[in-house]
Amino acid sequence: MKIVSVNLGERKEIDWKGKKVTTGIFKYSVDIPIFLDEEEVRGDAICNREHHGGIDQAVYAYSVKHYDYFKELYPDLNWEMGMFGENLTLSDLEETAIHVGDTFKVGDVILEVTKSRQPCMKLGVRFNDMSIVKQFWNTTMCGVYFKVLQTGFVKKDDVFELLKSDKTKPTIAEIYTQKRAQKA
Incomplete structure (x- = not known):
C-alpha cells in the first residue's frame, strides 16, 4: 500500500439549498509533503472538531480503488484525488483486511x-x-482514520510498512457494518 496523493483543503463556505454550510471536505492533491501532526494534518481545514480531527481522527485515508465504484454512479463529476475528503489517497486500502x-x-x-x-x-x-x-453507507468502502503515534512528513509514493497487526481485533469493515446497523 502506498500514497497515490496527499490532499489538503481550505475552509470553504458555500450556499447549499439556501443554507450556509462551512466545510473542509473540498480537498485537492498537493505536490508537497504534508505534515501529520498529533491531532490534524497541518494546513488542512477542519471546520467541525466534534466529528473531525483530534487524537483518534487525525488523518483520514481512502483507497483510489474505491473511486471506480463511485465513478460509475457519478460519471459526470470532475473526479480528482481528495474527492472523499481524504488526506491520503492510498493505492490499495482494504477495509475488510x-x-x-x-x-x-x-x-x-x-x-x-x-x-x-x-x-x-x-x-x-x-x-x-x-x-x-x-x-456510501451501503458499502464497506468507508476509509480509515488514523491516530498519529509519531509525527512527521509524508508525500506521494511513500510506502506503508505494516509494523503490527492483531487479527483478533475487528476489521474496519466490521466496525462500519455495526455502525450502519445501529443507524438503521
Whole structure:
C-alpha cells in the first residue's frame, strides 16, 4: 500500500439549498509533503472538531480503488484525488483486511488504525447529490482514520510498512457494518 496523493483543503463556505454550510471536505492533491501532526494534518481545514480531527481522527485515508465504484454512479463529476475528503489517497486500502490497532510506518511517521469514517451531509455537498451518503453507507468502502503515534512528513509514493497487526481485533469493515446497523 502506498500514497497515490496527499490532499489538503481550505475552509470553504458555500450556499447549499439556501443554507450556509462551512466545510473542509473540498480537498485537492498537493505536490508537497504534508505534515501529520498529533491531532490534524497541518494546513488542512477542519471546520467541525466534534466529528473531525483530534487524537483518534487525525488523518483520514481512502483507497483510489474505491473511486471506480463511485465513478460509475457519478460519471459526470470532475473526479480528482481528495474527492472523499481524504488526506491520503492510498493505492490499495482494504477495509475488510485492516484491523483496529494495526500500526504502520510511512516515511518518518507511525500511524495506528482507529476507526471507520461515517458519511455526513457534507459528502453530499461535495458530490452535489445527497444520494452519495446512503450509497456510501451501503458499502464497506468507508476509509480509515488514523491516530498519529509519531509525527512527521509524508508525500506521494511513500510506502506503508505494516509494523503490527492483531487479527483478533475487528476489521474496519466490521466496525462500519455495526455502525450502519445501529443507524438503521
